[in-house]
Amino acid sequence: MCVCNKLTPLSVDHPNVTRSAYASVNHINNDLLLNHSDICETLALKEVIDAQYMNGDEAGQTYYDYVLMFVTEPGGAVFDATVRHSVTHGGYEVQGDIARISWYGSTASCIDDYYIRFYCYCKHQK
Numbered sequence: 001m002c003v004c005n006k007l008t009p010l011s012v013d014h015p016n017v018t019r020s021a022y023a024s025v026n027h028i029n030n031d032l033l034l035n036h037s038d039i040c041e042t043l044a045l046k047e048v049i050d051a052q053y054m055n056g057d058e059a060g061q062t063y064y065d066y067v068l069m070f071v072t073e074p075g076g077a078v079f080d081a082t083v084r085h086s087v088t089h090g091g092y093e094v095q096g097d098i099a100r101i102s103w104y105g106s107t108a109s110c111i112d113d114y115y116i117r118f119y120c121y122c123k124h125q126k
Contacts, residue, residue, distance in 0.1 A: 020092055028072075051068050
């Protein structure tokens with residue numbers, strides 16, 4: 001995403017925002033936490049709290065980039081993600097890393113992997 005493009009606020013209830021948020025949570029569960037499902041909870045989307053978008057065109061492919069802030073459960077973690085929606089192909093794909101912007105404290109104490117700790121909510125809390 002080029003920072004030279006302007007982001008426009010968008011309703012958190014817009015269908016493409018919802019689809020982008022679910023794509024983000026699915027990416028966390030199915031890609032990042034896949035090998036840790038025995039100790040980390042499967043996250044669910046609780047709510048989207050902010051959404052912006054910009055449109056672009058790359059090699060003849062029209063797309064929209066949605067920049068989202070959303071909350072998951074259990075645990076109430078707040079994440080920030082950019083998701084690209086290809087108008088041509090209809091898919092939603094996370095761009096770059098999903099950033100956790102809330103502190104995880106001891107909720108991820110069951111895992112040593114520093115990167116995965118940002119996403120894991122341990123099944124057994126101490």
